[in-house]
Amino acid sequence: MNARSVLALLLVSLIALGGCGGETMMSEKGFRLPDGDAEAGREAFLYMQCNQCHTIKGEQLPGIPGLASPYVELGGSVTQVRTYGQLITSIINPSHKLATGYAKEVVSEDGESGMYIYNEYMTIQELVDLVMYLQPYYKVVAPDFQYRMYPG
Ligand code: HEC
Incomplete structure (x- = not known):
């Protein structure tokens, strides 16, 4: 050399x-938070009124009458793994990566998510409970386009 x-x-x-x-x-x-309690997470979801703007695929949640909302569905089939980290990020730092499948002007303004920032009101316990509750609703499926897949 x-x-x-x-x-x-x-x-x-x-x-x-x-x-x-x-x-x-x-x-x-x-980075790893302790496991939460899904049942407590469901309660937190309701008393924090996340259902004001969200439905959950496969769940019957009471709607909040009279409130206009950008209904963003949580859960359902996703082509990418909805990891623990991604879910936490979308709750405590919603503008980091906006939900896909919605017109930008419906879910955000000037790149900022239309979601409330809960960071000053939500406890860490509530956060881990919420994530424990939400994660099982996400189902990972293979993407539609398969042209890059190899046989076998
Ligand atoms: C005022 C309406 C509003 C409320 C209330 C609200 N959100 Fe959201 N949320 C949004 C919008 C709009 C988006 C889509 C833009 C984005 O990704 O931040 C979103 C996105 C999300 C996402 C990511 C969805 C995806 O597919 O990427 C999660 C998870 C979420 N919210 C959880 C919650 C939880 C938990 C609460 C209650 C603590 C809550 N939201 C309360 C409006 C709201």
Whole structure:
């Protein structure tokens, strides 16, 4: 290996390390909240009036009369895994990634989610209970387009 390729290699590893370092600082690796209680989560869903704007696929929830709402269905078939982390993120940081399948102007304004920010009112216990309650409603299915799938 000549000096030039050693230098190039060094540069590449420096860039790689630099990139990694940045990600590591904000990494969600190792993040895990304790398990919640799904029944308590259902109660929290109702008393926090999440049903003002949400229905849940396969659940009969009382509607809230007289309130206009962007009805966003939770649960149902999704093509990507609705992970624990994604669900938590969509509750405590709703604008991070908006729900798909809705017109942007219906669910957001200037890129901001139309969902209330509950962070100052919701306890961590309520959060873990809500996620425990919601997650089983998501069913992962294979995407419709299969042209990239290999036989077997
Ligand atoms: C004022 C209406 C409103 C209320 C009340 C509300 N949300 Fe939302 N929520 C929305 C809208 C609009 C979206 C779609 C935009 C987005 O992804 O943030 C959404 C998205 C979500 C998503 C992500 C859905 C997806 O498919 O990506 C979850 C999960 C969720 N809300 C949970 C809750 C929970 C739990 C509560 C109660 C603590 C709640 N929401 C209360 C309006 C609301």
